[in-house]
Amino acid sequence: MKLATINLYQFAEQGFYWYEKKDRNCYQSREWKKKRRWVAAQIQALDADVLGFQEVFSVDALKTLVTQLGYHHFITADTPKTDPDDDSMFLSPVVALASRFPFKSSRHLSIDRELNHSLPIAEDFKFSRRPVCVTIETPDLGDVMVYVVHLKSKRPVVDDTLAYSEETPWAERLRDTLLLRSQGDILSMIQRGLESTLLYHDIIDQLASTPQLVVMGDLNDQELSSSVQALTQQQMIYEVGGIEEESWPEGAKKALHDHRLYDCFEITPALRAQARPYTHLHRGKPIVLDHILVSNALNPRNNEATGEVCDYRVLNHHIRHDNIDNKLQSDHGFVYVEIMPCKLSTAAQPIARRITTRPNRIWTKQATASELERLRFIEIAGGVYQSHKSYRQFKSQDKWKHFWAFFFDTNHGWVKSIYGSIPVSTLVQKKRHTIEHVIPRSFLQEYLIRKRIPRSIRFGAETNPFNLLPADRTLNSHRSSFQFDFNGDKVVRPEKIHLNPDAYASTGIDPDDEWVVPERSRGDIARAILYMLLVYEIDELYLDHLETLVHWAKVDVPSEWELAYNDWVLEHHGIRNPFIDKDVQRMIWLNDEALLSGLLCQEPLK
Structure with missing residues (x-):
């Protein structure tokens, strides 16, 4: 209206x-x-x-x-x-x-x-x-x-x-x-x-x-x-x-x-x-x-x-x-x-079809094959994740049940925070733990409402477990909503380096005011971004760096904890990230030109 x-x-x-x-x-x-x-x-x-x-x-x-x-x-x-x-x-x-x-x-x-x-x-x-x-x-x-x-x-x-x-x-x-x-x-x-x-x-x-x-x-x-x-x-x-x-x-x-x-x-x-x-x-x-x-x-x-x-x-x-x-x-x-x-008027349709046939689209993909491949990816992933709660509405117990419980119920407290080198268990003990949204929550809110996506799907994007990673509260606040660096730039002012050089020297802001990701975390970041771009049809973020994201996802393979997290999310939330699958299936998706070129509305990836 x-x-x-x-x-x-x-x-x-x-x-x-x-x-x-x-x-x-x-x-x-x-x-x-x-x-x-x-x-x-x-x-x-x-x-x-x-x-x-x-x-x-x-x-x-x-x-x-x-x-x-x-x-x-x-x-x-x-x-x-x-x-x-x-x-x-x-x-x-x-x-x-x-x-x-x-x-x-x-x-x-x-x-x-x-x-x-x-x-x-x-x-x-x-x-x-x-x-x-x-x-x-x-x-x-x-x-x-x-x-x-x-x-x-x-x-x-x-x-x-x-x-x-x-x-x-x-x-x-x-x-x-x-x-x-x-x-x-x-x-x-x-x-x-x-x-x-x-x-x-x-x-x-x-x-x-x-x-x-x-x-x-x-x-x-x-x-x-x-x-x-x-x-x-x-x-x-x-x-x-x-x-x-x-x-x-x-x-x-x-x-x-x-x-x-x-x-x-x-x-x-x-x-x-x-x-x-x-x-x-x-x-x-x-x-x-x-x-x-x-x-x-x-x-x-x-x-x-x-x-x-x-x-x-x-x-x-x-x-x-x-x-x-x-x-x-x-x-x-x-x-x-x-x-x-706030509620969908086409409840009988599958979510994947709803999100791809909505009115007022900002752009139209060229190839039907690419669209069908994306829908197949979403089906394999368990559908478009939805939530009746926004992230802002999550209380401490919600965040624990939704995310943090994995690290302690499955004995993965040793996992390092996404940007620093301090284990999750130590961060929690010192009350310095926080949740990093790989694609910033503010961007998701504004972008998806501008695309007229219903709120249950928008809330799902905000709370999607595959867009969440454990972070050090200090580093997460400094990262804020800065975009990631994909050009291999060096950190010009590493955060808190005077306190703990080993923990913080590899991450921070580069000369272009972009956030440098540690090499050990690049695959985690890339798989989260590629998943979110495809599932929520995001066409205004990181597309110029799609080849770099694919390269990061291939070179930095999923770690043991990431594979376990994928299984845990499937069990507790009913979705999975196909880019975190075992090597053979994961590489099939990462080499799927029809799938990835559909994001670009241009020539397929080389």
């Missing part, structure tokens, strides 16, 4: 004015055609399934436009207001929603009048723009409730008709103006804040019956503002009713998470450490006013979610870079998100 919020900037067809009857506040025939054409192009570029619109004056014109683009379900919650003395001049726009999917129901927001006792809500209070609230029947996620909102702007509420006599000194006029604007700023803030908290109360009432919920629109404030915080409730809670957090009963925090809304930019996995794209320019300064928020049921950080945000984008190039009047385009960027289901 893909959603986008679009502030149209005064969508009023030709012959109508907005706010004032001036030439700049209306469209001429040619301008209106350009406006509609541009809006249609942006909608097609976004290709969202559900669209939320703000600043809609000409409702019928918008409905006609989106219907022509395939959005046959359209709704508004109100009617645009016009001047009582001139129905060609609009005074107040509305919000609208258009969808490719059918509506199950729609409703008006209810105002809980009991809040009058704790909030300054006037009896005649109303939203500056009444929100749309619709439950949509989606093919992948089921029922999703969507709110489209446009909260009160920061523009101060002032009396524009106020006039001064000729005798009034200018100093007094300016002082009076600033005083009135100060009051107006607070009135705007109060209105926006009330809209936000009333919206939040309505959402909480709906979550019990419809846990999958999206709020999108122009909130007219930034993510850390009080009005947005009143809507998301992301502030830290240290105590409830005088009881501090550490004394809460087990499971209490789940209710806390379930009653919050989550900013899609903050929770989209692939956006870690990226700068937030702006959606508006205020006096040349980029800010974010347009948001898409989701409930915890659609939060990728929630291991019990039914859907998860997997993509977030902002289409904002038109704001600053094209020198075209906002009137013909928009003064806001358009926010887009994609939400994918």
